[in-house]
Amino acid sequence: MVKKYTSMAYANADELIFGQSKFPVKAGLGLEIGAGYTTPEINYAPRPGAGVSKEKLIKEYERITTDVMSRMVQIGAPSIVLETEHVQQMSNNPEWGGAVAHAQKTIMEEYHDEYGIKCALRHTIGDIRETRDYLDLRGDKYSTFMEAFEEAANNGADMLAVESMGGKEVFDYSILRNDTAGILFGIGVLGSMDMEMVWKDISDVAKKTGTVSSGDTDCAQANTAMFIAGGLLDKNLAHTTAIVARAISAARSLCAYEAGAIGPGKDCGYENSIIKAISGVPIAQEGKTSTCAHSDLMGNIVMQCCDLWSNESVEYHGEFGGTTVQCWSETLAYDCSMMNVALKTGKAKDLRDILVLSDKYRDPQGYVLAYDNAYRVAQEIAKDGENNYLRAKNAAIECCNIIEEGVNSGKLRLTRFETNALAKVKADLEALTDDADQFMSDNLTKFKQEVAVFRPENYGL
Amino acid sequence: MLDLKLEDIDGILVRYNVALEKEMTPDEAAEELYPKDELIYPVAKAIYEGEEDDVVDALQAAIDAGKKPIDLIDDALMVGMGVVTQLYDDGIIFLPNVMMSADAMLAGIEFCKSQTTEVPEPKGKVVCHVAEGDVHDIGKNIVAALLRANGYEVIDLGRDVPVDEVIAAVEKEKPIMLTGTALMTTTMYAFKEVNDKLLEKGIKLPFACGGGAVNQDFVSQYELGVYGEEAADAPKIADAIVAGTKDITALREEFHKH
Numbered sequence: 223m224v225k226k227y228t229s230m231a232y233a234n235a236d237e238l239i240f241g242q243s244k245f246p247v248k249a250g251l252g253l254e255i256g257a258g259y260t261t262p263e264i265n266y267a268p269r270p271g272a273g274v275s276k277e278k279l280i281k282e283y284e285r286i287t288t289d290v291m292s293r294m295v296q297i298g299a300p301s302i303v304l305e306t307e308h309v310q311q312m313s314n315n316p317e318w319g320g321a322v323a324h325a326q327k328t329i330m331e332e333y334h335d336e337y338g339i340k341c342a343l344r345h346t347i348g349d350i351r352e353t354r355d356y357l358d359l360r361g362d363k364y365s366t367f368m369e370a371f372e373e374a375a376n377n378g379a380d381m382l383a384v385e386s387m388g389g390k391e392v393f394d395y396s397i398l399r400n401d402t403a404g405i406l407f408g409i410g411v412l413g414s415m416d417m418e419m420v421w422k423d424i425s426d427v428a429k430k431t432g433t434v435s436s437g438d439t440d441c442a443q444a445n446t447a448m449f450i451a452g453g454l455l456d457k458n459l460a461h462t463t464a465i466v467a468r469a470i471s472a473a474r475s476l477c478a479y480e481a482g483a484i485g486p487g488k489d490c491g492y493e494n495s496i497i498k499a500i501s502g503v504p505i506a507q508e509g510k511t512s513t514c515a516h517s518d519l520m521g522n523i524v525m526q527c528c529d530l531w532s533n534e535s536v537e538y539h540g541e542f543g544g545t546t547v548q549c550w551s552e553t554l555a556y557d558c559s560m561m562n563v564a565l566k567t568g569k570a571k572d573l574r575d576i577l578v579l580s581d582k583y584r585d586p587q588g589y590v591l592a593y594d595n596a597y598r599v600a601q602e603i604a605k606d607g608e609n610n611y612l613r614a615k616n617a618a619i620e621c622c623n624i625i626e627e628g629v630n631s632g633k634l635r636l637t638r639f640e641t642n643a644l645a646k647v648k649a650d651l652e653a654l655t656d657d658a659d660q661f662m663s664d665n666l667t668k669f670k671q672e673v674a675v676f677r678p679e680n681y682g683l
Numbered sequence: 684m685l686d687l688k689l690e691d692i693d694g695i696l697v698r699y700n701v702a703l704e705k706e707m708t709p710d711e712a713a714e715e716l717y718p719k720d721e722l723i724y725p726v727a728k729a730i731y732e733g734e735e736d737d738v739v740d741a742l743q744a745a746i747d748a749g750k751k752p753i754d755l756i757d758d759a760l761m762v763g764m765g766v767v768t769q770l771y772d773d774g775i776i777f778l779p780n781v782m783m784s785a786d787a788m789l790a791g792i793e794f795c796k797s798q799t800t801e802v803p804e805p806k807g808k809v810v811c812h813v814a815e816g817d818v819h820d821i822g823k824n825i826v827a828a829l830l831r832a833n834g835y836e837v838i839d840l841g842r843d844v845p846v847d848e849v850i851a852a853v854e855k856e857k858p859i860m861l862t863g864t865a866l867m868t869t870t871m872y873a874f875k876e877v878n879d880k881l882l883e884k885g886i887k888l889p890f891a892c893g894g895g896a897v898n899q900d901f902v903s904q905y906e907l908g909v910y911g912e913e914a915a916d917a918p919k920i921a922d923a924i925v926a927g928t929k930d931i932t933a934l935r936e937e938f939h940k941h
Contacts, residue, residue: 236684270901273869309869310816352818354843394821398782398828446821450778454700457771458778537868537896575685583687584696594684632689635701638708639777 224418224480228607231502235597238495238527239570240561244502247485249434250342250380251334253301255486256504256529260561262554263303263344263489263506263530264290266547267537273311276318280325286538286547287326291333291341293548299555301340303506303530304330305383305489313348313370320373327378344436345379346488347371349387357391359416359680371424375431382428383488385441388416388681389474392665393443395673397450397459397467400643402618402650405463407665409443409470410614411658415681417477425482435483437503439491440471448492448587453517460643461519462625462636465587466651469621472496473603473614479503489532492520495593496617498527499600500607506530511554514546520588523581526574527593531557583633586625586640595624611658615651622648709776716766722748723759726791730763731770733783735790742794752798757834760791764832771915778825785832805836807859807925809917810852813842814865814873822864822894825914830862833918846876853886859924861888862917866895878905889934891920899941909934 231244243256255261272282287304294302304326312319323345330341347370351363371382389412396404417438428435439445444467451464472493479485485503487494489512494505505528510521512534525531533550543549564573574593581588589595602616625644628634636644655661666683669676687695705712717727722745729737738760745759746752767784770776796803809830813823820842827837838856840848853861861881865871874892881888892902893911902908909931911917920938928934 267868267896270868270872270875273872309867311869352843354818354841394824398779398821398825399786400779400783450821454698455703455774457774457776460777572685579685579687580695583692584698633687633692635698637698637700637704639704 224422224477224482226480226607227476227500227604230500230601230604232499232597235499235594236571238499238593238597239574240525240528241565241570243485243498243504243529245484245504247434247436247504250303250340251330252338252340253303253342258565259301260528260558261301261303261340261530262299262551262558263305263532264547264551264554265305265307265489265532265535267307267535268309269538273309276315276321279309279311279318280321282538283322284325284329285545287329289545290547290551291329291339293544293552294339294555295333295337297552297555299339299558302551302555303342303344305344305346305532306379307346307535308348308370310348310350313350314366316366316370316373319345319347319370320377323374323378342380343378344381344383345374346383346385347374349384349442351387356675356677357387357680359388360419360682368423368427371427372431375427375433379433381434381436381486382424383436384420384424384438385488385490386413386417386420386438387442388420389413390442391675392669392673394446395669397447397463400463400646402466402647403654403661403665404669405467406470406611406614406618406651406654407661407669409440409467409474411611411662411665412681413440413443413474414477414610414614417474418481421478421481421483428482435478437483437485437487437491438475438478439488440474440493441488441490444468444471444493445490448518449516451587453519454585460640462586462640462644463647465590465625466618466621466647468493468587469496469590469599469617470614472599473610473617476500476603477610486530489530490534492518492524492587492591495524495527495591495596496600496603499597500604504529506532508532508534511550511557514550519585520581520591522577523588523592525557525561525577531561583628583635586628586634586636589628589634590621590624598624609658611661612656615654619648619651622651705773705775707775709770709780712770712773712775713766716769718762722750723762726755726759727763727766730760730784730787730791731767733780733787735787738787738791739794742791746798752795753801753803756792756795756803760788760795761834764788768833781832782825782828785828788832806834807921808836808838808856809860809862809921810838810840810849810856810858811862812840812844812849812852814863814870815843815845816873817865817867817870818842819866819895820864822914823862826862826864826917829914829918830921833921835918835921846873846880849877850880850884853881853888854884858888860891860921862891862911864892864894865897868896871897871901874902874908875905878907882906887931889920889924889929889931891917899939903935903939907931910939912940
C-alpha cells in the first residue's frame with residue numbers, strides 16, 4: 223500500500239514560488255534543489271546515427287557533458303543539472319546506460335573538483351515495456367526496465383526518472399475520439415495503477431543505491447494532448463480538452479511521490495505546479511526554453527514555481543554560438559540568474575506574477591495552470607486523495623469550472639469550438655458515476671471491445 | 684496576486700483563432716456541402732456525424748432503393764468523407780471529428796463489401812510504419828486513418844518495424860508511397876537505412892516521413908524522402924502521386940514548407 227496525499231503541503235497558493243520547495247532535495251555534488259535558488263537543467267538528444275554502437279554513443283555523451291560543464295564555468299553559473307533521457311539502445315541494454323552515466327559523471331566530478339560547481343546527473347530511463355504489438359507493462363521486459371535504473375544509479379546517475387506509459391493505449395484511442403471517459407480511464411485510473419507499481423520499485427532501487435527517486439510525468443498522455451492541440455490556429459484538438467487531460471494527469475503524476483519518489487519532478491510535467499502544491503516536492507519545468515523541442519503557449523507561466531529550469535530536449539549539433547547544449551544551457555543559466563536575483567532582493571513574487579500574467583490569458587491551458595488556479599485543482603485532488611478515480615475526476619471538473627469562470631470574467635476568450643468542447647467534456651464528466659468500481663467495470667468492458675491492443679492483465683486486472 | 688485589467692490584455696496577446704472564427708457553425712457549413720440526392724444525403728450526413736449505425740442504415744436504404752453497393756463506396760461514402768475533409772482543411776472541424784468520421788466510413792465500406800461479390804477499387808496502396816526502435820504510434824495511426832478516409836488501401840506494418848521488414852513489404856505490396864513516423868532522433872535514422880536499401884534494389888518510391896523529432900532537413904538528406912509536417916499532408920502527397928507527380932524533387936517543391 224502507498225500513502226496517498228489527502229492534504230496540501232502549502233497553506234495557500236501565494237506560497238508557491240520558484241526556487242523554494244517545502245521539501246528540498248540534496249543530489250549529486252553539492253546541489254540542493256528547492257533550497258532557495260533555481261538551477262538550470264539541460265537535456266539533449268544524440269545526433270541521428272550516434273546510437274549505432276556503444277562506443278559511439280558514449281563518445282557523443284562525453285562531448286555533450288564536457289561542452290555543458292565548460293560553458294557553465296565560462297559564464298560563472300553556480301550550479302547545473304544534466305538530464306540524460308535514455309535512447310532506446312541504452313534502456314534496452316542497461317549496461318550501455320551505466321557506461322554512459324559513468325562517462326558523464328567522471329567528467330562532472332572533474333569540473334566539480336576543479337571549480338566547485340554544484341552539479342547532478344539525472345538519468346531518465348525509457349519505458350521499454352512493450353512488444354511490437356502490445357504494451358507489456360508487467361511482462362518479460364520489466365526486469366530489464368528495473369535493471370536499467372540500477373545500472374544507471376550504480377554508475378553515476380544521481381537522480382532516477384521515467385516517463386511511464388501506463389494507460390496510453392486507451393488514451394491514444396480516446397483522445398482522437400473526444401471520449402472523455404476514456405481519457406479519464408487511461409490517465410487517471412490505468413496510468414495511476416501502473417505508476418504505483420513502477421515507482422515503488424524505482425524508489426527501492428534509489429534507496430538501495432543511495433540515489434534520488436525523482437519523478438515521472440504524464441508526458442506520454444497529457445503532453446501528447448498538448449502537442450496535438452498545437453497553436454492557436456491548429457485544428458487537431460480543442461485546447462479545452464487538452465487542459466482537462468492535463469488536470470487529470472496531475473492526479474496520475476502524484477502517484478510517483480506517494481510511492482516513494484522525493485523529486486524533483488520532471489521538466490515536461492506541466493502538471494507539476496499542481497503536484498508541488500499538494501506534495502511540496504521540488505519540480506523542474508520547461509517553457510520558453512523548450513521551443514527547441516516544441517511550442518506550447520506557456521513560455522513564461524510555467525516558470526512560476528520551478529526549482530529546476532529546463533530546455534526539454536535539443537539535438538546535439540553546432541550553432542553559431544557553440545553546440546546546442548552550450549547555447550541552451552547558457553540561456554537556462556541566465557534565466558535562473560534572474561530568478562535567483564529576484565529571490566535575493568525580495569522581488570520574487572513580483573517576478574512570478576509578471577511571468578504568470580504574460581501567459582495566463584493566452585490559452586485555457588495556461589489559465590488553469592496559473593498558480594492560483596493550479597492550487598484549486600490541487601485541492602480537488604487532495605480532497606479525495608485516497609481514490610485514484612475520484613480525485614482525477616474532481617480535478618477534471620474543477621478544471622472545467624475554472625475555465626468557465628475565466629470566460630465569464632471576459633479575460634479568457636475561447637473559440638466557439640473550444641467552448642463547445644468544454645461543454646461536452648463537462649457534461650460527460652458530470653454524467654459519470656462516483657463509484658470507482660462501477661467506472662472500472664464499465665470501462666473495462668467498453669475498451670476491451672473497442673481497443674484491440676488494450677490488455678487488462680497489464681494492470682493486474 | 685497582480686492582475687491585468689481587461690482592457691490591457693489585448694496589448695499582451697491576441698487570440699487570433701477567436702478573431703478569425705468562421706461565421707457559420709460546422710453543422711451549417713456541412714449542410715451546404717452535402718450532396719442533394721435524397722439517397723446519398725443521409726449517408727454523407729451520417730459520415731459527417733461519425734455515426735456508424737446511421738451510415739449502415741442509410742446505405743441499406745440506398746441499396747433497397749436500387750443503388751449498387753459497390754458504387755455507394757465512391758458515390759456516397761467517399762462523397763461524405765470529402766465533406767469532412769474539406770471542413771477540416773478549412774479549419775471548421777477538428778481532427779477528432781475526422782477520426783470519428785473515418786471510423787464510420789470504414790464501417791460503411793465493410794458493409795458495402797458484405798453486400799456484393801465485387802471488389803472495390805482503392806485510389807492506391809500505401810505502406811505505413813513506425814521506425815525500428817520506436818513504439819510511439821499515435822502519429823502513424825492518424826496518418827493511416829486519414830489515408831483510409833481518403834480512399835487509399837493502407838498496409839499498416841505497425842510500430843518498431845525492422846528495416847528489412849519495411850523493404851519486404853514494399854517489394855510485395857508495390858505501393859504508390861511509403862510512410863514512416865518516428866519520435867526520437869536515434870530511431871529516425873532507420874529512415875535513411877530504408878532509403879538506402881530501397882535504392883540498392885532499384886526501387887524509387889516516395890517515402891513520406893514525419894513525427895516528433897523528424898524535421899525537413901533530416902528527411903531531405905536521403906534521396907527518396909518527402910517531409911510531411913502534419914499527418915494531413917499524407918493523403919495530399921498520395922493524391923499528388925496518383926495525379927502524376929512521382930518525381931521526389933517535384934513532391935518536395937510542393938510539400939516542403941521551410
